[in-house]
Amino acid sequence: MHGLFVTGTDTxxxxxxxxxxxxxxxxxxxFHVGVMKPVETGCHRCGDDLVPADAVQLATAxxxxxxxxxxxxxxFEAPLAPDTAARQEGRSIDPAVILNSFxxxxxxxxxxxxxxxxxLLVPIWERYTMADLASDIGFPLLVVAASxxxxxxxxxxxxxxxxxxxxPVVAYVLNQLSSGIDAAMSTNADLLARSTEVxxxxxxxxxxxxxxxxxxxxxxxxxxxxxxDGLLSTG
Ligand SMILES: Nc1ncnc2c1ncn2[C@@H]1O[C@H](COP(=O)(O)OP(=O)(O)O)[C@@H](O)[C@H]1O
Ligand SMILES: [Mg+2]
Numbered sequence: 001m002h003g004l005f006v007t008g009t010d011t012x013x014x015x016x017x018x019x020x021x022x023x024x025x026x027x028x029x030x031f032h033v034g035v036m037k038p039v040e041t042g043c044h045r046c047g048d049d050l051v052p053a054d055a056v057q058l059a060t061a062x063x064x065x066x067x068x069x070x071x072x073x074x075x076f077e078a079p080l081a082p083d084t085a086a087r088q089e090g091r092s093i094d095p096a097v098i099l100n101s102f103x104x105x106x107x108x109x110x111x112x113x114x115x116x117x118x119x120l121l122v123p124i125w126e127r128y129t130m131a132d133l134a135s136d137i138g139f140p141l142l143v144v145a146a147s148x149x150x151x152x153x154x155x156x157x158x159x160x161x162x163x164x165x166x167x168p169v170v171a172y173v174l175n176q177l178s179s180g181i182d183a184a185m186s187t188n189a190d191l192l193a194r195s196t197e198v199x200x201x202x203x204x205x206x207x208x209x210x211x212x213x214x215x216x217x218x219x220x221x222x223x224x225x226x227x228x229d230g231l232l233s234t235g
Contacts, residue, residue: 002106002110002111002112002139003106003111003112003113003114003137003139004022004113004114004139004140004141004142004170004231005114005116005133005134005137005139005140005141005142006018006019006022006113006114006115006116006141006142006144007116007119007120007130007134007141007142007143007144007158008116008118008119008143008144008145008146008158009119009143009144009145009146009151009154009155009157009158010118010119010146010154011117011118011119012146012177013144013145013146013175013177014144014146014173014175014177014204015115015116015144016037016054016057016058016115017175017204017218017221017222018142018144018173018175018204018218018222019035019058019061019113019115020057020058020061020215020218020219021061021204021215021218021219021220021221021222021223022113022219022222022226022228022231023035023058023061023062023113023215024061024062024215024216024218024219025219025222025223025228026111026113026228027061027062027063028219029228031110031111032108032109032110032111033062033109033110033111033112033113034062034066034105034106034108034109034111034112034113035055035058035059035061035062035066035071035112035113035114035115036058036070036071036072036101036102036105036112036113036114036115037052037054037055037058037071037072037114037115037117038072038073038074038098038101038102038114038133039072039073039074039076039082039093039098039117039124040052040053040054040055040072040074040075040076040117041076041077041078041079041080041081041082041085041117042076042077042078042079042080043075043076043077045077050075050076050077051075052068052071052072052075054072054115055068055071055072055075056068057215058071058113058115059071060215061215061218061219066105070101070104070105073097073098073101074086074091074093074097074098076088076089076091077089081117081118081122081123082117082122082123082124082125083123083124083125083126084123086125092125093124093125094125095124095125095128095132095133095136098133099136099137102114102137112139114134114137114139116130116133116134117130118130119158120134120158120161120162120165120167121161131161131162131165131167134167135165135166135167140167140168140169140170140234141162141167141168141169141170142169142170142171142172142173142201142231143155143158143159143162143169143171143172143173143198144172144173144175145158145172145173145174145175146174146175146177147174147175147176147177147184147185147188147189147203148177148178148182148184148185148188149182149184150184151174151184151188151192152188152191152192152195155172155174155192155196156192156195156196158172159172159196159198169198170201170231170234171198171199171200171201171231171234172192172198172199172200172201173200173201173202173203173204173225173226174188174189174192174200174202174203174204175203175204176203176204176205176206177206178206179206179208189203201225201226201227201230201231202225202226202227203225204221204222204224204225204226205221205224205225207220207221
């Protein structure tokens with residue numbers, strides 16, 4: 001496996017949590033892991049700086065050897081789709097800049113994990129979407145879905161669109177975003193398994209202590225749910 005493009009059925013479904021966990025697990029196995037969150041919106045302003053929380057978390061998970069400026073090429077304050085956030089600030093996003101940086105990171109690491117923003121059809125710039133970026137990067141997708149009512153349709157829509165675009169999908173993961181297990185959460189995995197040939201990599205449990213966004217917590221939750229060996233062999 002040279003890398004994964006981690007996408008989701010939505011924003012806030014656990015892409016960063018899963019990517020962080022995988023990044024730490026792969027680093028712990030001795031791989032030199034590179035990470036990217038090419039475009040991050042909703043960044044916190046800190047003086048003159050915009051802090052991309054996802055990118056910081058990913059960079060920390062792999063030991064902090066990458067410059068944040070290479071992990072996250074475009075940072076915006078507005079919590080909006082990249083195209084909209086950029087326009088609001090009178091800026092534009094050049095996919096070629098992202099791809100050039102990606103190639104450098106890929107050339108100097110064993111494995112690269114790229115986290116998208118939102119889902120596959122989020123516009124990055126004009127008609128260029130996350131799916132276009134995933135296609136240009138060339139890594140297979142790992143689809144993260146929040147395991148809640150609606151997850152089945154959201155997941156199948158994402159998988160169907162990936163198939164339509166010819167984007168290979170390694171697997172999807174169901175991520176539990178709350179502590180209680182409701183009827184939808186307890187039946188999503190079975191219904192999805194009967195509805196698609198794409199494998200489920202696992203069901204990630206809610207981690208009550210995740211408040212500190214620690215990579216160790218994410219790695220532990222991901223390792224309980226996902227076989228990293230399985231991903232390494234298929235990705
Ligand atoms: N399995 C989990 N257990 C506990 N907290 C989680 C879990 N998955 C995600 N979270 C938390 O939920 C929030 C949204 O997840 P995040 O990974 O940031 O989503 P995304 O990257 O898709 O926007 C974050 O605060 C994250 O730490
Ligand atoms: Mg994220």
